[in-house]
Amino acid sequence: MISAHTIENFLGKHGFDWRRCSSWLDLACGCGRTLNYLRFDVPPSRLNGCDYDRSLIEWCKQHLAGIRFEKNRRSPPLPFAENSFEVLYSISFFTHLDEAAQAGWLQEFQRVLKPNGLILLSLHGEALALRKNAYLPSRGFEHHRAGWAFNNQMTYQTEEYVRREWGRDFKVLAYESLALDSFQDLVLLTPAGASPDLNRPLNPHVSADLKEAWARRPDLHQNFDSSGIGKPDSPWRNLSLLDWAMLHGYQEMQELRKYGPGR
Ligand SMILES: C[S@@+](CC[C@H](N)C(=O)[O-])C[C@H]1O[C@@H](n2cnc3c(N)ncnc32)[C@H](O)[C@@H]1O
Structure with a gap:
């Protein structure tokens, strides 16, 4: 996201x-x-x-x-x-x-x-x-x-x-x-020879769900090792980074919520 x-x-x-x-x-x-x-x-x-x-x-x-x-x-x-x-x-x-x-x-x-x-x-x-x-x-x-x-x-x-x-x-x-x-x-x-049309700056769009995910950013860097595996002392220890991404993509699925931090 x-x-x-x-x-x-x-x-x-x-x-x-x-x-x-x-x-x-x-x-x-x-x-x-x-x-x-x-x-x-x-x-x-x-x-x-x-x-x-x-x-x-x-x-x-x-x-x-x-x-x-x-x-x-x-x-x-x-x-x-x-x-x-x-x-x-x-x-x-x-x-x-x-x-x-x-x-x-x-x-x-x-x-x-x-x-x-x-x-x-x-x-x-x-x-x-x-x-x-x-x-x-x-x-x-x-x-x-x-x-x-x-x-x-x-x-x-x-x-x-x-x-x-x-x-x-x-x-x-x-x-x-x-x-x-x-x-x-x-x-x-x-x-080098191209001239794209870059004349329409857009105001940034920051949705509520992005703000929520942004607040959770430390999860990524503190809780996964360099192979993308949840660190043993991490709340995400049972998940890989791939699972984490999927979880964040499907937060509306009740059955996945039990895997959230601290569970
Ligand atoms: C660190 S992951 C990033 C995946 C994705 N871009 C993301 O941000 O979630 C690196 C990806 O590069 C892919 N990859 C590695 N070598 C590749 C290649 N020569 N051509 C296409 N994909 C490659 C891997 O399969 C893996 O999905």
């Missing part, structure tokens, strides 16, 4: 009337955590999601009706035609990729993006590296390899790196430190 509203408000704040956006792609959509909420503000027929994990895509197809989901391969190309999307976003994906993989995906985005399309990515930035005591060399990019799990590979990069390296092929329209849940940075890009 926070991701969907943050994306809407970030695009709106920077002048893009996302309500008119005709085609969206959520790359590495996981269990559809963001699309699950975007679909209440945007007609689902405009939404697309892909991920390389077949089980997640199958789950999304069963539970998030009306949205097109495709399984993609580990490396580009994506299973979509060129000029397909007006907005392509990806949350917590570049945060785990090495430099070559990021470059490959950025190149592929240019193919599937419509002329004047926008790319919105979440990144682990400098402020988070400081908070986590993570090494970030002066060049501004560091990829830590750890084990085999995708989520354990950690990438940190600076705004300066993004502007310098990505600025060759893209215009950096906006960069905000810790803009996503006070944790990841957000960057808004468009291909």
Whole structure:
């Protein structure tokens, strides 16, 4: 919920009337955590999601009706035609990729993006590296390899790196430190020659349910370990982050309430 509203408000704040956006792609959509909420503000027929994990895509197809989901391969190309999307976003994906993989995906985005399309990515930035005591060399990019799990590979990069390296092929329209849940940075890009219509800033929309979820944010960072498993001393100890996301998506289901904090 926070991701969907943050994306809407970030695009709106920077002048893009996302309500008119005709085609969206959520790359590495996981269990559809963001699309699950975007679909209440945007007609689902405009939404697309892909991920390389077949089980997640199958789950999304069963539970998030009306949205097109495709399984993609580990490396580009994506299973979509060129000029397909007006907005392509990806949350917590570049945060785990090495430099070559990021470059490959950025190149592929240019193919599937419509002329004047926008790319919105979440990144682990400098402020988070400081908070986590993570090494970030002066060049501004560091990829830590750890084990085999995708989520354990950690990438940190600076705004300066993004502007310098990505600025060759893209215009950096906006960069905000810790803009996503006070944790990841957000960057808004468009291909170098493009000129998107960014003349309609929208007032942020903050719904009551978002405020409620926002108040619970510490749950995410204090109660789950880096693999997304509830810590032993946490009220969410029996849940994974995926369960947590689902729970927050289905709060109206009485039978799930017993899993809430402190139960
Ligand atoms: C940290 S999760 C984030 C999921 C989702 N974006 C979210 O915010 O809930 C990373 C996701 O990237 C997916 N992934 C990893 N490598 C991928 C690749 N090469 N192509 C597509 N998806 C990939 C994983 O399956 C996983 O769903």
